Amino acid sequence: MNKLYQFDEVFDTQSVFRKLLKAMSYPGEQVSVTEEKEKLFGNYPALLAAAMTLLDNEVTFAAMGNSELSHDIRLVTLSQETEPDKADYLFVTKAEQLSDAFASAKCGTLTDPHTSATIIIRDNEALCKALCLSGPGIDGVREYACSELLCEAIAARDNQVYEYPQGVDMIFISDSGRIMAVPRLVKRRETNGICCSIRR
């Protein structure tokens, strides 16, 4: 029997999870799932690696109109696609979908903030910006190299003005398999009056 993928549902998902855990625990730090995503198929193997690690028929997702990604996720996870305002995981593959995704994503309630959505964003490869972040997982205020898309996503999130503990958590995954995460408590910090600057 030929399998569609070589991704191991026990060991590769464990490996991807530990990297996601590292990324969420140390926001701004980069981890890589390049090795694991090579075992998957389609145009979005890195996103699919995260989906296979986190999604199943107990949770829902929204692919924001990307029918190929939606098909692949349903095929390998048995998770059901739903409207963005009901989805537990939102997959954003185009920059222009960011504001819609944040406007519709569940942010949880003050009583049950864990019912909020996680937004998984297909990140650009070029780390052309420098961004100062602070919050849990970051030792003081630190500067990180990031993509322009990540800066835009944080700005889109901040526009929603969530009342903590409500909010959404973001995971950025590039096509090469680089992962960065920005949980809801992590904030931009200005340096010299600038939040995002061009990386030197």
Next chain:
Amino acid sequence: MTQADHYNYAFLDEGSKREIRRTTLKAIAIPGYQVPFGSRELPIGRGWGTGGIQLTLSLIGPEDTLKVIDQGSDESVNAVNIKKFIRLTTNADITTDTHKATLIQSRHRIPEIPLDENQILIFQVPIPEPLRIVEPREEVTKKMHAEKDYAPIWLQLYESLIRYGKVTIPTEYPCTVENRYIMNPSPIPKFDNPKLHQAKCLYLFGAGREKKIYAVPPYTDVVSLAFDDVPFERENFTGKCCRLCGSTNTYLDEMYDGETGERFYQCSDTSYCKEVRANANH
């Protein structure tokens, strides 16, 4: 074929692991908030570390080295049996050396050696709700957390001060995480509370019986409750030292010799105590 071959890697089925993993990521995103999860049946009774075991089983992989401690000891019955069980279903490396461990499952202690960024400490938690002592109803405590209504627990501290002249909570001393949630730091002694503050490692808390997971991410503010004029105090071991290694800066267990009536003290963290003695011998 050994009996372990009948089970999935790390005992739990992949669906269970996925739910625990989703819950864990959410717990990290909301430090100190208790995230509910579908606690699974394990071959040990609930209340014997099932929350910690489920976390460990959902985290562990072939690259990991596991250490399990119970009240600081690597050799107590609970720790030995949990190690055997996890070893049987994962074939993971087991160690008693805190430096070598990537995953440390603990009941009631944080190791004396500061943990670093590639280590995760997993607590077994019997009662995750810090407000349970002042409010028995779950729906009410959830609302209190939502509204940040922590007056009753402050009142409890105040009453303790009025009655006894000091705060008498010895373990499970409540603390505020990132200036938002009040959290029960598992039944660790007050001595260990400061180790949670701005630590380099990730702390995960699993309560299997109560079906809750919560977390303290690295570099997070964790402040033990105290009044402005009555600061937080740890256990005081002034004038006492470990009878084996002579340490004066560790959490000490008090031992009593029934025949001679002698009291003596010994490091609770057996791995640390051994390390100090080994270094002294070289």
